[in-house]
Amino acid sequence: MLDLDRIAINQATTKTRWGFRASVEGYARHGVRQVGLWLDKLDECGLAEGKKILDANGMRVTGVNRAGPFVLDGSVPLSAAVDAARTAIDVTAELGADCLMVFPGGMPKGSRDLAGARGRFVSVAAALVDHARGTGVTLGLEPLHPMLAADRSVLNTMTEANDLCDALGPGVGIVVDVYHLWWDVRLKAEIARAGADRLVGFHVSDWLVPTRDLVFDRGMMGDGVIDNAQIRGWMEDAGYAGAVEVEIFSQADWWERDPDEVVRTSIERCQKYV
């Protein structure tokens, strides 16, 4: 059974009802001492006050969400997105977090050039990695499900993430989210390829049948088809000993419930199904 001190909750899991302070205090109330943090929530109180809240609750930060998207659609110049990412790297260093989640974004509006978008993201990541190394921050690459390639992220498999890590060198790691990757016949092999040095995060949830929305209909562990425990086994066989983080986007179900119930259920399900 998973020890409580291995479990983290991502603030997205209680996104709609708990702000920054309420979520940190709420997770701590249930004995959870690791949080996946969102910068828009931290903005509610600012970095200095946020650190005080974290410290007062004995809470450490797993991943910081997020740098990006880096989409060239004219709404935000690429240079502004890269500058914002450098600032996010500095905040991540201040927080002593495991990694900064780097979110590529999808294809620019009206484009059909997927390879071009992927190539641009490689350039962006390369432009950030020196600053990350200088501050001791790891950039976390999280492949997102192929159904999100057009509008959310052009990084869609562990194979691509490992290839990108090969190209970029130290300072870059991989966050494995079962929701995005469970279907991939190469998942076990690519987790082994990544190994302990690259594996910097592990997100759990479940794939529901039916799935009613491409983004906001994730399930609680045990309610769907993903064998979370098997994938955790692959992670640990590869040397991963970090947090098991519950990240559930669920507009019609879990986001509508009492957050204390969500956290309690997350812990129970982690201990039963992960």
Next chain:
Amino acid sequence: MLDLDRIAINQATTKTRWGFRASVEGYARHGVRQVGLWLDKLDECGLAEGKKILDANGMRVTGVNRAGPFVLDGSVPLSAAVDAARTAIDVTAELGADCLMVFPGGMPKGSRDLAGARGRFVSVAAALVDHARGTGVTLGLEPLHPMLAADRSVLNTMTEANDLCDALGPGVGIVVDVYHLWWDVRLKAEIARAGADRLVGFHVSDWLVPTRDLVFDRGMMGDGVIDNAQIRGWMEDAGYAGAVEVEIFSQADWWERDPDEVVRTSIERCQKYV
């Protein structure tokens, strides 16, 4: 520009408003002479009458949909599904079609064993391939999008399809559907790996942003993010010279329109975007 004699229409594209006869006569009225056929539509008139309708309209059959699903959830015994598939092979031979589409199905209800479901499908395909060879029919493996792995098909990438072809030998080919595969960084390489002998079908449509349903919200070529022309180029570089087949499941849009408009638009868009 794509010649009209390269274009096929799949009966799913006009599924809701045209039955077997109306679709064959409708496609022919617009100069299309290749049809992707569905056995449930053929059942409206039976094989003998169906062949007469096809012949009278100078229509040849690309793929026959379909054998499967082969899901072990107790609703249909595996042996019954395999027997039905053998019958479908015989019908495909009678029709002189390019291939019989073989549809694995998803995971049994309540199961989390994706690898087990994949293993069972390999056994099923192996059990069918001798009968296919004996009748001169090619079994068409069509990888479906990873978002359909749980409930529609456990075969989700060209890499898996090529590996399966390696394992099964002659009598098995691959149908490339851009909707399911456009996101895969390995697509070009795996199309080249498949080569002319294995590539037995090519389905076009488009990925819409946003996509509102995982199955029934495909777009018309040109309305989304897929570079259909680039992928056709990869197919032809690999030696494919067969049909370019329009297959669009679109509950809220194209299935609601006049089928003659759908066929006319399909042809125009093939000639502009594929």
